[in-house]
Amino acid sequence: MTDYEIPRPTSGDVVELILEDHRLFEALLRDLRDATADREAARAALSAVLIAHGEAEESKVYPNLQRKDAITDHEAEHGEEEHAEGNEALLALLECKGTDTQKFDDAVEDLATALNHHIGEEEQTILNPARTEVSQEVREDLGAKWTAERNRLLDEGAGSLTNVREIVAKAHKDGLLPADDEDE
Known part of the structure; x- marks a missing residue:
């Protein structure tokens, strides 16, 4: 991971x-x-930061914003569902053997689609209310809590294939992702 x-x-x-x-x-x-980038390093970096970011949001940010009435339970749950969809697309990317195949390129685009949708929605429906409904002091406090959790997860190797598989399996079990036997 020298490049990232x-x-x-x-x-x-x-x-x-x-x-x-x-x-x-x-x-x-x-x-x-x-095709000229170090795709293996980019994949590993994205996996690590994406998992650490989302897990820290779900444990530290969303619950606090719900308590402050900045976001609804539905918005938080929808954010979690979108994290699960992104994690499932990430898992497909991590399971690609090489980085120079059509399967890899397709997996990148599937992940990009899920991620870009989530980023747009989260910035509008979760981050905007956090800007307007939550004090600077609370946002700073949440920033410290979120970064501490994110950094802890990065240190623990949150983006490993094994961990991503466990997170996706748990999302299926918890009903955040539909059961899709046809993909097995």
């Missing part, structure tokens, strides 16, 4: 921190599409 240094902030406005990760996801997706 994942930023590890420890504080800041949670909205800005999440937006910085969203821009990082977009840059990594561009590299995954680029």
Whole structure:
């Protein structure tokens, strides 16, 4: 992972921190599409930061925004469903043997579609209310909690194939993803 240094902030406005990760996801997706890039390193970096980011949002950010009435239970649950869909697309990408196949390219596009949809929706329906309904002090507190959890998950190798498989299996079990036997 020499080519991709994942930023590890420890504080800041949670909205800005999440937006910085969203821009990082977009840059990594561009590299995954680029045949001259180190696609293996980009895939590993995206897996690590995507999983750490989403898991930290679900445990530290969404519940706090719900308690502050900035977002509804439905918005938080929808965000979790979209994380699950993105994680499932990430798993398909991680399971590709090589990075120079049509299967890999298709998996990159499936992940990009899921991720771009989620980023757009989250920025409008979760981050905008966080900007307007939650004080700067609370956003800073959430930023510290979110970055601490995100960094802990990065340290633990959250983006490993084994961990992503477990997260996707749990999402199926919890009903966040439909049972799709035909994909097995």
